[in-house]
Amino acid sequence: MQLNRPFATVTPTLDGDVLAVLASADVPFTIGQVRRILTHASGEGIRKVLNRLTSQGVVQHDEVGRTHTYRLNTEHLAAEPIMALSRLNSTFLSRLEQHLDRWGSTLRYAAVFGSAATGRMRLDSDIDLFLVRAAGSGDDVDDVWEQRLTELARLVTAWTGNDGRIVEYTEGEFHAAAAAGEPLFDDVSKQGLTVAGTRAWFNAQLRSARRS
Template sequence: MDLSFPYATLVPTLDGPVLQVLARSGKPLTGRQIQRIAARGSVPGVARVLDRLVDSGLVTAERTGSAILYSANRDHLAWPAVETIMALREDLFDRIAASLREWEPAPLKAVVFGSAARADGGPDSDIDILLVHGDNEPTPWSDEQYALGQRIAQWTGNHAQFVMVDEGRWQDMHAEGDPLVQSVERDGVDLLAIARAA
């Protein structure tokens, strides 16, 4: 699955980014605004998609002066499916966090980093996960790590890449300005925060 555009798994056409913009927008938008935000397709191409979505009822169009404003029709029977498709990346992180809640001992730190966290990878990108364990737990979670990797492959088609370090080494990496630490702090998705919020 392409975590940059996870909806492309089911909606590989320009309809996907157009629906994503409308799903995230809290206000009506013109076709030109939608094209600019989506950064995909041409203005005429987006206009054709919008015409089709208006015909299907998923999108409403209202003329205001010389402009046509488009909005998501969240009352449409198919809109819950659109919301599900648009939230695939967040759903993946929720599932990983739920799996981590079952681990004993619990990780001290668990973070998705790299392209999956930045949402700029491709369909073949690994899902990179940092796991920090206590200093007295040199080889924890071998079975759990394998099982989670298998689940991630089933959920997405992507491979999971785990980076496991102990707490002392992680602190040393902080002090050394390790690029991995910088990547985690800049882009990382804190899975334990998701687990605590659940």
């Protein structure tokens, strides 16, 4: 799936993209405003979709003078599933946070990065996860960690249909790579979506390693 196009999971048509726009805010939109967001669509195509959705009662159409506005009818029976679909990205991140919270202090930091974080996913995109593991381990801890990584990758695929690509570092490896100027860390710092730990911790560790 494409987290940035949640309605594409159920419909490949323009209808889904238009519904995603209307569900993004409880405000009226003009056709021009929708088109500025959906740059790949024509104004006429958007108008036809809005008229079709209006006839189904899912969209409310108002006319003030020569201005036509459209908004999602939040009282419609279909509004709840439409809103749920529109929130797939945040639902995915919440599930990740809840799952990783059970890992306890072994996990110092985790973030989603790459196209899933920047909104540029293709249908076949991987979902990239960055993890920093706390210092100190033994054979038993290592085995549990590997099992958790395997299960995490499985869950990401089960939830989304996309392959989960996990990039992991121990704290020591993270500091060494940061000191060497690993460019991936800049991407995580600037665009990553934190799902475990805090961005403040990550950035502080990154600055400390690079100063040293």
